[in-house]
Amino acid sequence: MERFTSVQGRAIPLPVPDIDTDVITPIKRVMQGGDALTRYAFESLRYTPDGALNPDCPLNQEVYRDAPILLAGANFACGSSRETAVWAVRGLGIRCIIAPSFGDIFFDSCFENGLLPVALPQIELDALADEAAAGEFSVDLERCEVTTPSGRTIAFAVHPLQREALLGGRDSIELTLGREPEISEFQRRDRELRPWVYELAGDT
Amino acid sequence: MTARTLVEKIWDEHVVADLSGGLDLLHVDRHLVHDLSGPPSLGMLAARGLAVRNPELTFAMPDHTVSTAVGRTDADTNAGRLLVPALRERTHAEGIRLFDLDDVEQGIVHVVGPELGLTLPGVTVLCGDSHTCTHGGLGALGWGIGSSDLTHVLATQTIVQRRPKQMRVTCSGSLAAGVEPKDLVLQLIGEHGADGASGFAVEYAGSAIASMPVEGRMTLCNLTMEFGAKIGIVAPDEATFDYVAGRRYAPTGAHWDQALAAWRELSSDEDAAFDREIEIDASAVSPQITWGTSPAHTMALDGKIPDPGQARDPAARLARSKALEYMGLSAGEQLLGLPVQHVFLGSCANSRLSDLQRAAQVVRGRHVAQGVRAWVVPGSQSVRREAEALGLDRIFTAAGFEWREPGCSMCLAVNDEVVPAGERCVSTSNRNFVGRQGPGARTHLAGVATAAAAAIEGHIADPRPLARVA
Numbered sequence A: 001m002e003r004f005t006s007v008q009g010r011a012i013p014l015p016v017p018d019i020d021t022d023v024i025t026p027i028k029r030v031m032q033g034g035d036a037l038t039r040y041a042f043e044s045l046r047y048t049p050d051g052a053l054n055p056d057c058p059l060n061q062e063v064y065r066d067a068p069i070l071l072a073g074a075n076f077a078c079g080s081s082r083e084t085a086v087w088a089v090r091g092l093g094i095r096c097i098i099a100p101s102f103g104d105i106f107f108d109s110c111f112e113n114g115l116l117p118v119a120l121p122q123i124e125l126d127a128l129a130d131e132a133a134a135g136e137f138s139v140d141l142e143r144c145e146v147t148t149p150s151g152r153t154i155a156f157a158v159h160p161l162q163r164e165a166l167l168g169g170r171d172s173i174e175l176t177l178g179r180e181p182e183i184s185e186f187q188r189r190d191r192e193l194r195p196w197v198y199e200l201a202g203d204t
Numbered sequence B: 001m002t003a004r005t006l007v008e009k010i011w012d013e014h015v016v017a018d019l020s021g022g023l024d025l026l027h028v029d030r031h032l033v034h035d036l037s038g039p040p041s042l043g044m045l046a047a048r049g050l051a052v053r054n055p056e057l058t059f060a061m062p063d064h065t066v067s068t069a070v071g072r073t074d075a076d077t078n079a080g081r082l083l084v085p086a087l088r089e090r091t092h093a094e095g096i097r098l099f100d101l102d103d104v105e106q107g108i109v110h111v112v113g114p115e116l117g118l119t120l121p122g123v124t125v126l127c128g129d130s131h132t133c134t135h136g137g138l139g140a141l142g143w144g145i146g147s148s149d150l151t152h153v154l155a156t157q158t159i160v161q162r163r164p165k166q167m168r169v170t171c172s173g174s175l176a177a178g179v180e181p182k183d184l185v186l187q188l189i190g191e192h193g194a195d196g197a198s199g200f201a202v203e204y205a206g207s208a209i210a211s212m213p214v215e216g217r218m219t220l221c222n223l224t225m226e227f228g229a230k231i232g233i234v235a236p237d238e239a240t241f242d243y244v245a246g247r248r249y250a251p252t253g254a255h256w257d258q259a260l261a262a263w264r265e266l267s268s269d270e271d272a273a274f275d276r277e278i279e280i281d282a283s284a285v286s287p288q289i290t291w292g293t294s295p296a297h298t299m300a301l302d303g304k305i306p307d308p309g310q311a312r313d314p315a316a317r318l319a320r321s322k323a324l325e326y327m328g329l330s331a332g333e334q335l336l337g338l339p340v341q342h343v344f345l346g347s348c349a350n351s352r353l354s355d356l357q358r359a360a361q362v363v364r365g366r367h368v369a370q371g372v373r374a375w376v377v378p379g380s381q382s383v384r385r386e387a388e389a390l391g392l393d394r395i396f397t398a399a400g401f402e403w404r405e406p407g408c409s410m411c412l413a414v415n416d417e418v419v420p421a422g423e424r425c426v427s428t429s430n431r432n433f434v435g436r437q438g439p440g441a442r443t444h445l446a447g448v449a450t451a452a453a454a455a456i457e458g459h460i461a462d463p464r465p466l467a468r469v470a
Helices: A027-032 A084-091 A104-113 A122-134 A160-168 A172-177 A180-193 B006-013 B038-047 B078-094 B109-115 B130-138 B147-156 B181-192 B214-227 B238-244 B253-263 B314-327 B353-363 B381-389 B392-399 B448-457
Strands: A006-009 A011-014 A069-072 A096-099 A116-119 A137-140 A145-147 A153-155 B015-018 B023-027 B030-034 B058-061 B124-127 B141-144 B158-162 B165-172 B200-205 B231-234 B276-281 B288-290 B298-300 B342-345 B373-376 B424-427 B442-445
Touching: A011 A122, A069 A122, A084 A104, A096 A122, A104 A116, A104 A160, A104 B147, A172 B147, A172 B158, A180 B015, A180 B023, B006 B015, B006 B141, B006 B200, B006 B231, B030 B038, B030 B078, B030 B109, B030 B147, B038 B078, B038 B147, B058 B078, B058 B109, B109 B124, B109 B130, B109 B214, B109 B381, B124 B130, B124 B147, B130 B141, B130 B214, B130 B231, B130 B238, B141 B231, B147 B158, B181 B214, B181 B276, B181 B288, B181 B298, B200 B214, B214 B231, B214 B238, B214 B353, B238 B253, B342 B353, B342 B448, B353 B381, B353 B392, B353 B448, B381 B392, B424 B448
Parallel strands: A011 A069, A069 A096, A096 A116, B030 B058, B030 B124, B124 B141, B165 B200, B165 B276, B200 B231, B342 B373, B342 B424, B424 B442
Antiparallel strands: A006 A137, A137 A145, A145 A153, B015 B023, B023 B158, B288 B298, B288 B442
């Protein structure tokens, strides 16, 4: 997994609430494979119904080309568990999403893909969006700070373990495989307490 | 010991390791795998040189990508052609029990898990599908995960999870005749927003829940995802135990007695602290229907579309205007009388026997309106068989409905079963997102009676004058 220490660049303001994972990766595009995920990411926002690029969508605007930060609306990436939504956002070159709140499943999946989700209050998001046209932001995971074009810094919180994993570029499977003795011991004890969970009727 | 909520009790019982700061490594008792998210993660697992740690606790079935046409094969859909054979091959290689397309128990994971007794009170159930919260209807702790976490569960039979905040929704009174659990939960989401429970686990309690049949509780928990919470749960009670008893994989003999004793302890302590409490008078809930592109865009069936100007902030106002534009509707309009071209009775929200019975009460002796394509997609082969034994299939087919094979079908339309662009569908599923039922499709979410009434009338209609008790 790609490490995340800090990113610097433009931040794309997309203050639409409840952008769901079907909008981020429509199921038809999920099944197309190849670069369809990224090319059609946010399809209904980035394209007009006749298939042309929508110039009003900030994701299409030249000033935000290759911008690594997304300033999103509340409940960003709610809906389906499809991790393709994370992959599509990464495919657009985005490394950090700042939003008032996230779909819970998407939020957790970000950490497994080198993408940093940052939750900040709506009022803070509005202030960040006001500066979006002014220049570059930076997001520093070592210091847990966002710096705006005007030099303002905003602190954010991230779970220490998830921060460490992102900084080290390690996903949670690697970390958990090291705990195999604890898992075995849990199952040994639990099997005595709740045998019905392990010894299923049915096929046997 | 300090007082704990139901969720906290089940959670604590599954902690393999405390990872500090509110993160825990939890044991996964049941892992359900389906054709859309399963094969990619089984592939990732193999690519890392790992094997499934506990195949005997893992159960697979194709549901998302399969055709629901009678006489189907897995070659019938573009996605199924790839994914169903892949699921078959990978589960066989890993020793995972597969309920294949021709199995007498095939169906939607969230319908089949409970009906086979795989889902039990107090167990953790994970699946690469956001509606895994459905299993909370039996007092199980279920939630959906992405591909990486799915691979993690396959490899380790555990999951790394942040302890959620605790919310209780107390539903007093009882639902009026003709009002469904779906209406209750849609109204809840409408009032508190699609992110109203973001970061929480939600326990439903109160007299309306105590008197609600187990299948209705599953509908309620299913829609909890659309309320922003990964987990919805109802404390198991005698109705739950009756539901579970005798099911194929449910405990028997001494194990049953032991399990039952443990399950009777599964409720929130009287003085347990919740981070948030919401109270609803269930008696005041009325039939709901959505007008927009979020499940929170809901209104009373006989109401008028709200003015986007009333939304909480400028961004929400804009989103609501865009939703109306997509749906081809205007503020102030009534939905009653609006013509529809499709009716979909199915999905993990509402495709169980009691749902089909409720719809049949509206449909019996009547006929689907001209110009409406109306489908019944039972949630599982078992539901299909039971419904046929009761003659429900004949009620639907005589009325002009298609009686189809089990699967997710038009809920997410990954199996080529879509609503064409610009056409309108009343759907008993759980998502009305832009393009969800097909590019440009216009979805109105509703309960089963409302969907059935729309099929009969050819437009959005109040089912209550049509409903007759069998």
